[in-house]
Amino acid sequence: MKRNLIHFILVIITALILAQFFPWWSVMVAGFLLGFLQPLKKGAVFFIPFLAIMLLWIAQALVISSKNDFTLARKIAVLFPLGGNPYLLILVTGIVGGLAAGVAGILGKQFRTVMTSKK
Numbered sequence: 001m002k003r004n005l006i007h008f009i010l011v012i013i014t015a016l017i018l019a020q021f022f023p024w025w026s027v028m029v030a031g032f033l034l035g036f037l038q039p040l041k042k043g044a045v046f047f048i049p050f051l052a053i054m055l056l057w058i059a060q061a062l063v064i065s066s067k068n069d070f071t072l073a074r075k076i077a078v079l080f081p082l083g084g085n086p087y088l089l090i091l092v093t094g095i096v097g098g099l100a101a102g103v104a105g106i107l108g109k110q111f112r113t114v115m116t117s118k119k
Helices: 002-019 026-037 044-066 071-079 086-117
Strands: none
Touching: 002 026, 002 044, 002 086, 026 044, 026 086, 044 071, 044 086, 071 086
16 A cells, blocks of 8 residues: 555656656656556556546646636537536546556556566
């Protein structure tokens, strides 16, 4: 449990640092690096980065959107079949980011497995 919490926090911190220099896909780099350096067991290798980035992106989207009264989020939500609901758009945004980080975490662990089995 403690290892999962540390991994969760490290994913968020790494993603925040990388986001200062790289575009949105930096969350995948964070998930990959931590999946490689600190591999977790079973489903946690996907779900810890998934939840960390999903919560991070939801929080960031809420903060950014609340500054302009969700005007842009409403306009974008109309383009998708979300009924113009900005909160659903923010949830979808979080899920997309979480999926990217979770898959990258699995890839990082698999890459570590391949690298260590070649010795």
